[in-house]
Amino acid sequence: MNTPIPIAVQLYTLRNETAADFAGTLRKVADLGFDAVEFAGFGDMTALEVKRLLDELGLKAASSHVPLDELKNNLPQVIEDQKTIGSQYVVCPYIENRSEADYVQLIEDLKKIGDECRQHGLTLCYHNHDFELEPLPDGRKPLDAILEETDENQVQAEFDIYWLQKAGDQPSAWIDRYQGRTPLIHLKDMTLDEEQYFAELGTGGVDLDTVFVLGEKAGVKYWIVEQDESRRTPLESLEISMNYLKEKFPQLNK
Helix, strand or coil, rough: CCCCCCEEEHHHHHHHHHHHHHHHHHHHHHHHCCCEEEECCCCCCCHHHHHHHHHHHHCCEEEEEECHHCCCHHHHHHHHHHHHCCCCEEEEEECCCCCCHHHHHHHHHHHHHHHHHCCCCEEEEEEEHHHCCCCCCCCCCCHHHHCCCCCCCCCCEEEHHHHHHHHHCHHHHHHCCCCCCCCCEEEEEEEECCCCCCCCCCCCCCCHHHHHHHHHHHCEEEECCCCCCCCCHHHHHEEEEEEEEHHHHHHHCC
16 A cells, blocks of 8 residues: 655654653654654754754654643744644643533634644644543533534644553544544554553554555544653654554655
């Protein structure tokens, strides 16, 4: 199977490495063959310095995870920084408060943030964990509620396939249901043991082949490799995952 979809890495995977050497870590990411980066902060660099580094290394800015509080309270600066680094997608990565009322407020916040992002040519995405699949009192899953109660021009999805499977759902079913609304996919695998630990791509039990087929059909713009925790060093894990992707997609071999 061939795909033109570029491969990015979520830098949360390399949070300790970037804390020690941000520029050097991005250089290693480029050396592994990644096309792009999804940011989780810029370390001690400015957005302009990050852009210069990306250009030097031949990397693109796929997207950025930005905490909800920052999206609510500092959105103009967030938008300016995203424009500077060349990132089209801004991602709400995590929420702390998860009552029914909290989700109602979250949806209103996402609508406002998404509208503002759209006015500046950016797209807001929502990244899930497993808790957004725990049913609300009305029986709906919060992730469905978020996507059903916002316009597709306000909020898109960044489905994390590990967390969807961890919650007992099939990731491919979510991708298929929200075709055209999931420009970003977090590629992860899950160990086959009872721990259901984070695994390098191709070494676990997630049906990645179906994800690839449906993701391409659904209009995915970036595959984003993330491994929250690793039993190896994060760079070793990323190399294993990237080698798996290069076997799947030979045109990635540069």
